[in-house]
Amino acid sequence: MRPRRADARRNYDQLIAAASAAFAREGADASLEEIARQAGVGSATLHRHFPSRQALLNAVFHGRVEALCQQAHELAEGADPGPALTIWLRALGAYVASTRGLASSLVPSTDNECHHMIVRAGDELLTRARAADAVRPEVSIDDLLTLVTAISMAVEHSPGENGSEAERLLGLAIDGIHPRPAG
Amino acid sequence: MRPRRADARRNYDQLIAAASAAFAREGADASLEEIARQAGVGSATLHRHFPSRQALLNAVFHGRVEALCQQAHELAEGADPGPALTIWLRALGAYVASTRGLASSLVPSTDNECHHMIVRAGDELLTRARAADAVRPEVSIDDLLTLVTAISMAVEHSPGENGSEAERLLGLAIDGIHPRPAG
């Protein structure tokens, strides 16, 4: 993953740092040329290390996705299956909505390591919740991730306050995944 | 809105037709130059008639948005308030998810006529549903529209079948807007 040669490794790290700042500042569609400029390298170097925008996004957010997966794993071991899933989904949504660009690295696409990681972590929680009848059987982990990323991206592009709106919308959607109590 | 001079009106209509086809084919971020090319006009003519991509989107989808508003109005007069809202939201979601680009013309922005139209139409249904205690009081029409457009846009970018996934996700989210029956 990370290059062998010292100069390449240095450029790689500077690109990651510049990209992280740019994505936080301007969102997932920040200019790649500008990122290369900020990193002090030519644009060709950026494209050699990261053949696509998606690859750069994934590299930037890989660590944070890993942390979210770790959190899922801990919740799966401890709490009740039902609350564990909703707690994680809310935490995931809040974090994704407050981290510009992160949602874009969770969309399903070919060889998207971040997406696969989150799916595997979330599926563990979902499977347990389903076994405890805490969630509707037809709900899939892809459904849940799509909801979280869709809401996050929608709120990300909206002008004013984003955190509270994302929380409210996610709350509605998450309540909808429970089995309906009455008829 | 529509130009006075005959040649301008002809170009306007050809641009709308070309844009409608392009948006359906490639989504809301289709190339404006290509649309002008397909319409047989210079790109300057496109920009004179439609100063922004949003303006073109709105013009293309204005009629369909009007039809959706009309449908809301009819539902508001007839059925029970609670079901009327959910029926309309499901119909709206199904239609938006199956019409590439339409979701982009519903996002809130300055002077977005389509957005205002939908908001006013939906608010009528929501107000009645709220008065009948069929919906949580804190839910706003902006929340609902954001959910519908967010899910539609997410599904729009996904590869395979979109209709069924949009329907399932919307079903979950819409169920979440009802007052919670138990605790």
Place this chain on the structure above:
DNA sequence: CGCAGAAACGGGGCGGCCCCCCGTTTGTCG
């Protein structure tokens, strides 16, 4: 230590896009 080959670099070109200027054409109305 030094060198040869491999690995990495980046300037710069290509094509595309959006946006707009401004000289030219065309419709309209008296």
Place this chain on the structure above:
DNA sequence: CGACAAACGGGGGGCCGCCCCGTTTCTGCG
């Protein structure tokens, strides 16, 4: 039918992503 306003569109500027390929830099071996 003529003049004037309205509309047109070629083309240029700026930015972008992408990639070729001549040049530089690192590294491991003799």
